[in-house]
Amino acid sequence: MAYFIQFEDKSLGENTSLATLAGVKANFSSLTNIVLTNHASDLHDKYANSGVKTVLYQDENFTVRDLAQTAEFLFNLLKNSNDTYIFEDSKLGNLVAARLAAKLAVPFIPSISNIKVGPNSVSLSREIDSTKVVRLSHLKGKGVISVAINGVVEKAKAEVSEKPMTISAEEPATYVEKRDAGNDLLFAKTVVAGGKGLQDAEGFKPLEQLADKLDASVGATKAVTDVGWLPVSRMIGISGVSVKPDIFYSFGIAGAVQHTTGMDQSKHIIAVNTDPTAPIFKLADYGIVGDANQVIDQLINLV
């Protein structure tokens, strides 16, 4: 049994992605999604289609500004079970996960990129920076992990229930949003980006559909934002934003250095372009030489 633990604080932008929930679900057959929130009534529909049984713990005073109280609530909730507790590999996820692990006196294994669930243990791989090695740990009993894995969001029905939690109204810290906090592209785990190879602004509609399926954010090259097919805030590259997602899908982008400077640190790059000599293929883990629009349509049907 495993629990995926998330926070939905309406006053903060530090929420978990559905793609991570989908990725965790693909690994654990018995999974419960626990959501600590201050606006449960807004969340029923979102999780009713997540395919994972979800329990929303509601208190209007809840805030992740109080990390200690959040961890204390989780400790009291989970102390008598003997399971794996999973958080997203984000700064907030890791802060609460570490506190919970310390309270439970169990291992905390952060930044896991691959999970194998065996009969007696869970094998966890963590990439060691830019090396060619991974650290392999085996969780034999109760433990806390944080994961950087992504799945495809399936629209499957799931049971959603709501329970009260009691949180005091104290706030030991204030939260100040970063200037660019509103730009999803900067924080997305998956980015789907399009270039002039998508032909016209209409070509971005299927890309947005694909992004919806992958819980991804849509990016573009400067050439695309210059002609107004997408707003400038979506521009990736030397004149725009730099992104470092887990997965970067590049459609109809040749890969000029002005663009790749903003995405070449992505963990996995998948490229589609009609030109087999396009520089983007040098960066790609996987690529398809072919029409990007055609590939996007096929991907929408396949994932």
Next chain:
Amino acid sequence: MKIATIVKSELTDPKTYTTHRTKVFYHPEKLFLSDSDKAAVELAVKIAGNNGQVDLFTLEQGEVGVRVLHEALAMGAASATEFVGSDPNDPANAYLAAEKVSEYLKDQGYDLILVGDVVGSAPIAAYLAENLGFNLYENVTRLSPNWEYETELDRGQLKGKVQTPAVLTVEANAIEPELPSFPALEAAQKQTIKSVALNLDTEEASEVVVNQTQHPHVIWNLDEEPDAVEKLVAALRQDGIMK
């Protein structure tokens, strides 16, 4: 004020680990004191001032442990201790190591424990805070003289006031460390390092193995292989990139 700073190295050179087929080779000569630990030591020395004391500890082993302690001693710390018998990068038994370290530190009167935030190292700060009953402040990017701190989150910052005794994890940009002088470096090299055995149960230890899901660089041609998209999706699923 009495401050303990737990220092470690940082993997900045990908050749710290090299591979040949399934074998992994470790090159500790490429590891040095991490930038965030330099910030932690600098912050500790500034807070301690003339009347306080900064003691260094490390869970690094062998030559790496000695190197990071010498580097940190040159920045103005008073003493250095290495904990022997643990891997500072192994998250699987970090809680056991933290338990032993907490036992060692608990009656020594520390007001503050500073730890650098190093990507890839095992997280021990929360365990130390829990075991010692200290407050915990992580990802600290700023600490003012009147104890106001800022914690870095993905899209914003938490701001509040540190209540001591406390454990703080410090980001590299929290303070700009001063370069140690040559006499300080020379004196640090001569300073004695104390060793304390942790005697950990290593049954739960993790292992470093070759990454079998290396970047494959496979390119299909849609004209020649009409099922290229199916092959792409299958490959992404097999590699765990798409679940």
